Amino acid sequence: xxxxxxxxxxxxxxxxxxxxxxxxxxxxxxxxxxxxxxxxxxxxxxxxxxxxxxxxxxxxxxxxxxxxxxxxxxxxxxxxxxxxxxxxxxxxxxxxxxxxxxxxxxxxxxxxxxxxxxxxxxxxxxxxxxxxxxxxxxxxxxxxxxxxxxxxxxxxxxxxxxxxxxxxxxxxxxxxxxxxxxxxxxxxxxxxxxxxxxxxxxxxxxxxxxxxxxxxxxxxxxxxxxxxxxxxxxxxxxxxxxxxxxxxxxxxxxxxxxxxxxxxxxxxxxxxx
Amino acid sequence: xxxxxxxxxxxxxxxxxxxxxxxxxxxxxxxxxxxxxxxxxxxxxxxxxxxxxxxxxxxxxxxxxxxxxxxxxxxxxxxxxxxxxxxxxxxxxxxxxxxxxxxxxxxxxxxxxxxxxxxxxxxxxxxxxxxxxxxxxxxxxxxxxxxxxxxxxxxxxxxxxxxxxxxxxxxxxxxxxxxxxxxxxxxxxxxxxxxxxxxxxxxxxxxxxxxxxxxxxxxxxxxxxxxxxxxxxxxxxxxxxxxxxxxxxxxxxxxxxxxxxxxxxxxxxxxxxxxxxxxxxxxxxxxxxxxxxxxxxxxxxxxxxxxxxxxxxxxxxxxxxxxxxxxxxxxxxxxxxxxxxxxxxxxxxxxxxxxxxxxxxxxxxxxxxxxxxxxxxxxxxx
Amino acid sequence: xxxxxxxxxxxxxxxxxxxxxxxxxxxxxxxxxxxxxxxxxxxxxxxxxxxxxxxxxxxxxxxxxxxxxxxxxxxxxxxxxxxxxxxxxxxxxxxxxxxxxxxxxxxxxxxxxxxxxxxxxxxxxxxxxxxxxxxxxxxxxxxxxxxxxxxxxxxxxxxxxxxxxxxxxxxxxxxxxxxxxxxxxxxxxxxxxxxxxxxxxxxxxxxxxxxxxxxxxxxxxxxxxxxxxxxxxxxxxxxxxxxxxxxxxxxxxxxxxxxxxxxxxxxxxxxxxxxxxxxxxxxxxxxxxxxxxxxxxxxxxxxxxxxxxxx
Numbered sequence: 001x002x003x004x005x006x007x008x009x010x011x012x013x014x015x016x017x018x019x020x021x022x023x024x025x026x027x028x029x030x031x032x033x034x035x036x037x038x039x040x041x042x043x044x045x046x047x048x049x050x051x052x053x054x055x056x057x058x059x060x061x062x063x064x065x066x067x068x069x070x071x072x073x074x075x076x077x078x079x080x081x082x083x084x085x086x087x088x089x090x091x092x093x094x095x096x097x098x099x100x101x102x103x104x105x106x107x108x109x110x111x112x113x114x115x116x117x118x119x120x121x122x123x124x125x126x127x128x129x130x131x132x133x134x135x136x137x138x139x140x141x142x143x144x145x146x147x148x149x150x151x152x153x154x155x156x157x158x159x160x161x162x163x164x165x166x167x168x169x170x171x172x173x174x175x176x177x178x179x180x181x182x183x184x185x186x187x188x189x190x191x192x193x194x195x196x197x198x199x200x201x202x203x204x205x206x207x208x209x210x211x212x213x214x215x216x217x218x219x220x221x222x223x224x225x226x227x228x229x230x231x232x233x234x235x236x237x238x239x240x241x242x243x244x245x246x247x248x249x250x251x252x253x254x255x256x257x258x259x260x261x262x263x264x265x266x267x268x269x270x271x272x273x
Numbered sequence: 274x275x276x277x278x279x280x281x282x283x284x285x286x287x288x289x290x291x292x293x294x295x296x297x298x299x300x301x302x303x304x305x306x307x308x309x310x311x312x313x314x315x316x317x318x319x320x321x322x323x324x325x326x327x328x329x330x331x332x333x334x335x336x337x338x339x340x341x342x343x344x345x346x347x348x349x350x351x352x353x354x355x356x357x358x359x360x361x362x363x364x365x366x367x368x369x370x371x372x373x374x375x376x377x378x379x380x381x382x383x384x385x386x387x388x389x390x391x392x393x394x395x396x397x398x399x400x401x402x403x404x405x406x407x408x409x410x411x412x413x414x415x416x417x418x419x420x421x422x423x424x425x426x427x428x429x430x431x432x433x434x435x436x437x438x439x440x441x442x443x444x445x446x447x448x449x450x451x452x453x454x455x456x457x458x459x460x461x462x463x464x465x466x467x468x469x470x471x472x473x474x475x476x477x478x479x480x481x482x483x484x485x486x487x488x489x490x491x492x493x494x495x496x497x498x499x500x501x502x503x504x505x506x507x508x509x510x511x512x513x514x515x516x517x518x519x520x521x522x523x524x525x526x527x528x529x530x531x532x533x534x535x536x537x538x539x540x541x542x543x544x545x546x547x548x549x550x551x552x553x554x555x556x557x558x559x560x561x562x563x564x565x566x567x568x569x570x571x572x573x574x575x576x577x578x579x580x581x582x583x584x585x586x587x588x589x590x591x592x593x594x595x596x597x598x599x600x601x602x603x604x605x606x607x608x609x610x611x612x613x614x615x616x617x618x619x620x621x622x623x624x625x626x627x628x629x630x631x632x633x634x635x636x637x638x639x640x641x642x643x644x645x646x647x648x649x650x651x652x653x654x655x
Numbered sequence: 656x657x658x659x660x661x662x663x664x665x666x667x668x669x670x671x672x673x674x675x676x677x678x679x680x681x682x683x684x685x686x687x688x689x690x691x692x693x694x695x696x697x698x699x700x701x702x703x704x705x706x707x708x709x710x711x712x713x714x715x716x717x718x719x720x721x722x723x724x725x726x727x728x729x730x731x732x733x734x735x736x737x738x739x740x741x742x743x744x745x746x747x748x749x750x751x752x753x754x755x756x757x758x759x760x761x762x763x764x765x766x767x768x769x770x771x772x773x774x775x776x777x778x779x780x781x782x783x784x785x786x787x788x789x790x791x792x793x794x795x796x797x798x799x800x801x802x803x804x805x806x807x808x809x810x811x812x813x814x815x816x817x818x819x820x821x822x823x824x825x826x827x828x829x830x831x832x833x834x835x836x837x838x839x840x841x842x843x844x845x846x847x848x849x850x851x852x853x854x855x856x857x858x859x860x861x862x863x864x865x866x867x868x869x870x871x872x873x874x875x876x877x878x879x880x881x882x883x884x885x886x887x888x889x890x891x892x893x894x895x896x897x898x899x900x901x902x903x904x905x906x907x908x909x910x911x912x913x914x915x916x917x918x919x920x921x922x923x924x925x926x927x928x929x930x931x932x933x934x935x936x937x938x939x940x941x942x943x944x945x946x947x948x949x950x951x952x953x954x955x956x957x958x959x960x961x962x963x964x965x966x
Binding site: 036037039040057058059062123124127129130212213214215223225226227228229231 | 342
Binding site: 122204249 | 698700701704705707708709710711712714715718769770772773775776777780781789791792793794795796797798799800801802803804806807808810811813815816817820845848849877898899902903905906907908909913922923926927930931936939940943946947950953954958
């Protein structure tokens, strides 16, 4: 165990970092109640008007819906393809395996602007009109990698002998999947899927290059920011997002804790962009 | 009138350069003769403040056309957006004079039938068939609003009140100046030089030879240490003024109005050297997917009420003369303030944005073209 | 994938009859791994996906050798090195590239310094409940809009913003960080911090306690244990985190756009305005090769240091 002084110092540092992380979030929440639409400090008065405006605005609703659709589709693709890729890399030796595992890291290691531009050129070149599909393709690139990383990390730590044991005990493929693979993987998939969803939902750079005329929520927020007229609406939306996401974050936390794989969840979540 | 003549030369040069089949277009073939049923949606590329809920919400209610707006901070961005995805993404663009000709000759926009717009006949004469959107009698869009780029300052921090653009080039307000992040800003420097350094012989701030151009760039380079931020978004400048990070700068009236509404002590003016400005046109994409909604939109935004609302909101001058009375009703004295129904003389005193090209009418083709403006601007910002 | 499966996975086959042997091996393989069929079915979409992504990247960098007609802004497919020459010759672009890489390094360093003690506390000192709290504390900012978080920092740093208001209340002088490169550095460090904390935490958490005890038993002091045992084992985590913070900063344009000052252009800003404003894709592609090469180099080094296992 660390010495007492060290522990206190570490604790103090941690407190400061938490404050650093959270103070701006608290401020976002305060500005959501700003009476004036031009944001200055201290705010001139409190109002809940902007929540009403945000709720009423059809453009906000359609942007949220588009973002949810894109994030759900990208996450679904990511879960299917990402875990398939992880299985292939973890369980088979094949020609080019090393190269493939290196390439699979590219979408999260390369700057978003490179990915975005590359896909933008590809779509322009092949006359694909920007739409929900192109956004989903763009987001899938990094979402697949996130799920892949999570599943791979889990597979590396689970012994292949489990599968052999299952077969020895007479289980067929489905049984093995249902009772051996799935329990091992499910939390990795939940953690990876949630994170993929969150990142897709908040993605700006790649979306800018792959979206058409319809706004996703981040693009709409950017429009609001550049307009400078209804900034508290943006804060109200952000407020709602923070409050709403406490639930899935806490839920994911619980899931991982219950199965005793918190640390795996953590390292899985580390595979983020 | 000089401006208009030059623009004709420009247009002719462009037409020759690109071999536009002008005859085919001017025959008026394919122009709609009535507005059909709305398609339920309309995708716009617009300046900030051009698609406010104040007039968009009633439009959607009346026509069922849901409006998606994408804001662009410069004419270049508008042209690029209109070409994105083969040009089928956006139905309309609120192009300024420096974008409209590029769009016309790039075949990105299509002719429109102005007879379907009842308020067209009430437009001021200068904006019925202006050279930036009408080629050989073919209308490639509907004029909307126009106005000058102004000098904005904080009345408490900047004393005495400025009368000249020199205030944004002088060291007095070092670190408290903001100007637009836009290559066309070089024209503002050139306009200032045309009055203060007459030996350069600048007659048109968009037609600069190498020497004149270098002088403008040198002026902007000297200005750079004074700049707090080159504003790219309208809200950048609003925040800069609201929070005391800038006290003087080049602006649109939109920022002035927003700041005054928030009770910030600011004022704007057209300095004695004059001002650059814009004359905007709603243009219809050649590949528009929602043309009926687009026509309904043009009809809607040219009505006196919407014209007046937008003029007051953004701080600009409506094309429709019938809007002046509405403006005065909404805000007494505003029609005169914004020169509503202005005389041709006032209209022509503003140096409207246009695209700089190498052939600027002096027969030597030695002017700096817009690519050079863009490069110089990027390198200037560094 | 199927054709290149390791023969060791299959049944042993008699020599001299390769075709039949291969078939046997394959069926034997499927007998043992029935779910592999499903995997095979997924191989085509996976490959297609990889192909789209890779061919996009390749197409992008081919276009870097093309050029744009200045008047029509159409891309002309004439091979030339003009874009690269402009990049090398112009001191402005050199400055921008160096600024981007410099700030990305500074952000990475700052985040590593902020994250390490935090992750150490989280992994080795905090109680289970405290750990859960810290975990949520780190994750929650990731779920609130990136744009809003950047924008709120602008309001904090403004001349009349929250920070100066607080400083004045405390009787301290104003700070003038707003719209400078320091602001950009600070905001980047803020938004990417969770991406550093999580992998470092993961690495620290995996160090078996017995290692540290063994080190103590062998007479190493607290500092020696940290330097000789903890740090080497945590290093892959730090490097994994640095890949994120470095690459995310390298490719961003929104923060410099919103919070930067008169000299805050990043590579991303030039690329963004080349594509989104002047429609000069070839030049943007040429400039985008800079972060690509930097990342390729970075990844190669990171791989050597074993960071991939920690990602």
